[in-house]
Amino acid sequence: MELLHRGKVRDVYSDRPGEVILVATDRVSVYDVVLPTAIPDKGKLLTSLSLWWFEQLADVMPNHVISATDVPAEFAGRAVRCRQVDIVQVECIARGYLAGLGWDAYRETGKISGVEIAPGLLEGDKLPEPVFTPTTKTAPEDGHDEPMTFDEVSDAVGAELAETLREKTLELFKRATAITDGRGVHLADTKFEFGLAKDGTLLLADEVLTSDSSRYWRDEDWKPGQRQVSYDKQFVRDWARDLGTWDKTPPGPEIPPAVVEETRARYVAMYERITGLKWD
Structure with a gap:
């Protein structure tokens, strides 16, 4: 695979003409700065919720999704194969x-x-x-x-x-x-x-x-x-803003374990409330 782009949260790969693989990582960014601390399961949560919404909105507008399963094994659960646009x-x-x-x-x-x-x-x-x-x-x-x-x-x-x-x-x-x-x-x-x-x-x-x-x-x-x-x-933005010690330029501050845990819990809670599905 060829790495086409590394964004703040997503990496974009290509392995076939006309298609890309979007990989959601556990990175988190605020004020356009990637923070040094990851949020466990964030990439999978973003991917799962996004796929759920693509299905709900498919009759409003077509989307770029090809497959959520035809992806490299190392990216399973947090990657989507898409049409290149x-x-x-x-x-x-x-x-x-x-x-x-x-x-x-x-x-x-x-x-x-x-x-x-x-x-x-x-x-x-x-x-x-x-x-x-x-x-x-x-x-x-x-x-x-x-x-x-x-x-x-x-x-x-x-x-x-x-x-x-x-x-x-x-x-x-x-x-x-x-x-x-x-x-x-x-x-x-x-x-x-x-x-x-x-x-x-x-x-x-x-x-x-x-x-x-x-x-x-x-x-x-x-x-x-x-x-x-x-x-x-x-x-996370509110936590970073309330620090009062960071000027919103790189490098960003480490996120304390309690904030990491609460961030993940809130992502899970919203996924479950919106989809009606249990996060496993």
């Missing part, structure tokens, strides 16, 4: 609640990615309607992702594709929230990635609705007006 260079984010950078932008300007949001909302509040708030797709060595307006997306990829990205992002998000709402989960926001196959078909790609790419809150914890209890990577 050209990833659209826009991070397609849907938001249903005010949190994270979306909350910061709203508090400062009343807008997120140029979209006007109703005034008077609190941190953690549900938005009147989900919104499409794209960002640039920037390599960590080149800086951080920056918010994009819809017009900027149109300039970058063309008006027709931009409209499709917005439409599909919101359609996928609404389908996902219809599922999570019935399972005691608030899907606050998530990031989708899309890719163009050789025949020009737009496919849902990369990971989908994992605890790395999404913000998940339990119904019983949701309290607008404050920082929410996160069952996703935000738990």
Whole structure:
């Protein structure tokens, strides 16, 4: 196999023309820095949840998955064989609640990615309607992702594709929230990635609705007006931010064993609550 790319969390290999193998590792990154401590089973949890969601959303949009079993034995459980696609260079984010950078932008300007949001909302509040708030797709060595307006997306990829990205992002998000709402989960926001196959078909790609790419809150914890209890990577971000001693540049700090254990437990808990399956 040929290693094509090593990302913050995923490694991409090729062993056949037109196909790639996406391998999810146990690495964890915050603020675009890979931390030196791994989270046990994280790669398998991300892969399993992503595959479950690809199945749930297959009638909304085709995806790049070929097989979860036709992969090298050493990657079993944390790898997916996929069609090779050209990833659209826009991070397609849907938001249903005010949190994270979306909350910061709203508090400062009343807008997120140029979209006007109703005034008077609190941190953690549900938005009147989900919104499409794209960002640039920037390599960590080149800086951080920056918010994009819809017009900027149109300039970058063309008006027709931009409209499709917005439409599909919101359609996928609404389908996902219809599922999570019935399972005691608030899907606050998530990031989708899309890719163009050789025949020009737009496919849902990369990971989908994992605890790395999404913000998940339990119904019983949701309290607008404050920082929410996160069952996703935000738990590690909050720990790193609250240290007060790290400037968010490499090298990142070691994660204490108690935080590692709690992070894994939250990933498992959200996997089980969303899928209804027991994590083994």
